[in-house]
Each structure stands twice: as structure tokens, then as C-alpha cells.
Amino acid sequence: MKLLKKEFYNIDLQILLLVCLLFSSYHAMKRVDQREKWVKHGNEVLIHTSRLLFNSGQSAMHARYYMLTSRPESLSAVKKSDQATLKELDTVKFLTRDNAEINYLLDSISLYVQRRIEYSRRLIRTTETQGMLAGIQIVRSGQGRYNAEQCSRYVNLVEQNESDLMELRKADSADATFLMNICFAVTGAFILTMVVMLLLRFKSEAKSRNNLYLEREQIITDLVRRNAVLEKFRYFVSHNLRVPVANIIGLTDLLNDLPPDQQEEIICKLNSAAGNLDQMVKDLMSALEVKE
The missing domain is CATH 1.10.287.130 (Signal transduction histidine kinase, dimerisation/phosphotransfer (DHp) domain)
Known part of the structure; x- marks a missing residue:
């Protein structure tokens, strides 16, 4: 009776250990999944900041092209680029809403994006009302270049901040993955050990039954x-x-x-x-x- 009771205690202990290992493995897997989502989030921020900078530059380029050619399709291209720029800016703000440092930089980016949009519109209006030479004078003033440089500088700061965060997240993700692999290995080894012990027990019981039969x-x-x-x-x-x-x-x-x-x-x-x-x-x- 005491031997049977001890065996039940051993089985309960093994089940408890297995549950703890499975819970640890699940927790490690969730942690890895969370870190991978953060890394993916960082990549999305970098993608949208690059698109923001690209679309903002496209708007100025199409405005200058209209100044030189007066082709109406350039106006629609400017409008489309401006809309895409504002959309990318909203997306970046949404993705980085929990990062106070980046939000501070985005305020500056918003300012210079609006200035670049206003610069393109002013260039178009001046060209339409005063002609190409007046538009060239606006371009030579350097205001557009300054706005572009400032916008690019703040976007680069955002990207640098996000890249630094990504490096930390990747390192954390690697650590979490390593811990998850250890948990899986220990859990697998424990399950394998339990299976081997059960097989040995079944073999011993079969031998005992055979001896009893003999x-x-x-x-x-x-x-x-x-x-x-x-x-x-x-x-x-x-x-x-x-x-x-x-x-x-x-x-x-x-x-x-x-x-x-x-x-x-x-x-x-x-x-x-x-x-x-x-x-x-x-x-x-x-x-x-x-x-x-």
C-alpha cells in the first residue's frame, strides 16, 4: 500500500513538472512572438518614413516640372503626392504614438512637410500668375531646398531612433528565442524521459506478469x-x-x-x-x- 501511494506521488510530481515546463515554453513562445511583432513594427515605421520622404520629394519635383512645362498632368501628380505624403505622416504618427521622443520629432516633420506642400503650391500659383521666370526666382531663393533638408534631417533622426530600438528588440528577440529553444529542449527531454520510464515500467510489469504466470x-x-x-x-x-x-x-x-x-x-x-x-x-x- 505504501509503495502504491509513493508511486502515485511520483506520477503527480511528474505531471506537475510537465505542466510547469509546458507553461514556461508557452510563455517563452509568446515572448518571442511579441518581440518579433515589435521588430516588424520597427520595419513598418522605417518603410513609411522612407515613403513619406519620397512622396514629399515627388511633390516638389512635379511642381518644378509644371513650372518648366505647364503640363496639367503635373498638377494632379502634385496633388496625389501631397495626399500620399500626409497619409504616410499619419501612419507614422499612429505607429509611433507610444514613443514620446519620436512624437517630438514628428511635430517638426509635420511642420516642414506642410511647408514643402505650401512651397509647391506657391510655386504653382506663381508660375500660373506670373510666369516661369517668377517661379525660377522662388526656386533660387533656396526655401524649397531648406525645407527638404530639414524634413530629411528629422526623418533621419526618426529612422535612427527606430533603428536603435530595432537593434535592442532584435537582441531581446534573439534572447527570447534562445530561452524558448531551451524550454522546448528541456520539455522534449522530459517528455522523452517520461516515455522511456513508462516503457521500462511496462516492460517490468510484463516481466512480473510473466513470472507470475510461470x-x-x-x-x-x-x-x-x-x-x-x-x-x-x-x-x-x-x-x-x-x-x-x-x-x-x-x-x-x-x-x-x-x-x-x-x-x-x-x-x-x-x-x-x-x-x-x-x-x-x-x-x-x-x-x-x-x-x-
Whole structure:
């Protein structure tokens, strides 16, 4: 009973350890997934800041192209670039809403993006009202270049900040992945050990059952042999042993009815029957000793 109780305690302990290992593996996997999402988030920020800078430059380029060619399709291209720039700016603000440092930089980016948009519009209006030479004077003023440089500078600061965060997140993700792999390896090794222990236990129990079966077969064989000996003994007693006993009883009865001069022959027969009985008893004892 104590052995069975101890075995139940061991099983409960193994199950508890397995649950703890599985929980640790799940927690490590969730941590890796969270870190990978943060790395992916950083990549998205870098992608959208690059698009923001590109679309802002496209707006100024199409405005200058309109100044030189006066082609109306350039106006639609400017409008499309401005809309794309503002959309990318909103996306970056949304992605970095929890980063106060980047939000501060985005305020400056928003300022210079609006100035670049206003610069493109002013260039277009001046070209339409005063001609190409007036537009060239605006370009030569350097205001557009200054706005572009400032916008690019703040975008680069945002990208640098996000790149630094990504490096930290990648390192954290690598550590989390390493920890997750260790948890998986330990859990797998523990499960494998439990399986091997169960197989060994099943093998031991099978061997024990086989030994019990062999012992039972041996007991059955012994019982069959002993029953056979008892059957032979019963047959011996009922046939061989009863003959001399019956002779002795019959001769004793006959001896009581005879005169003294005729009793000598009967006494000889009694001695002979008694000798036969004694020999049969000895044979019986010898047979029983051999069977034992």
C-alpha cells in the first residue's frame, strides 16, 4: 500500500513538472512572438518614413516640372503626392504614438512637410500668375531646398531612433528565442524521459506478469502431480492394502471357531498376511518418500 501511494506521488510530481515546463515554453513562445511583432513594427515605421520622404520629394519635383512645362498632368501628380505624403505622416504618427521622443520629432516633420506642400503650391500659383521666370526666382531663393533638408534631417533622426530600438528588440528577440529553444529542449527531454520510464515500467510489469504466470503454471503442475499421487494412494489403499487386512480379519474370525489342534495352520497364515501387510506399508512409505 505504501509503495502504491509513493508511486502515485511520483506520477503527480511528474505531471506537475510537465505542466510547469509546458507553461514556461508557452510563455517563452509568446515572448518571442511579441518581440518579433515589435521588430516588424520597427520595419513598418522605417518603410513609411522612407515613403513619406519620397512622396514629399515627388511633390516638389512635379511642381518644378509644371513650372518648366505647364503640363496639367503635373498638377494632379502634385496633388496625389501631397495626399500620399500626409497619409504616410499619419501612419507614422499612429505607429509611433507610444514613443514620446519620436512624437517630438514628428511635430517638426509635420511642420516642414506642410511647408514643402505650401512651397509647391506657391510655386504653382506663381508660375500660373506670373510666369516661369517668377517661379525660377522662388526656386533660387533656396526655401524649397531648406525645407527638404530639414524634413530629411528629422526623418533621419526618426529612422535612427527606430533603428536603435530595432537593434535592442532584435537582441531581446534573439534572447527570447534562445530561452524558448531551451524550454522546448528541456520539455522534449522530459517528455522523452517520461516515455522511456513508462516503457521500462511496462516492460517490468510484463516481466512480473510473466513470472507470475510461470509460478502459477508450476503450482498447477505440482497440484496435478500431487493429485495423481493421491489418486494412486487411494487406489493402493482400496485394493492392495485391503486384501491382507481382509485376510487377517477373516483368519481371526476363523481362528475363534477352530479347535486348538487346528489353530496352528491358521496362525501361520496370519503371520504370512501380517508380513504381507507390513511389506505393503513399507512399499507405500517408500513410494511417498520418492514422490516428495
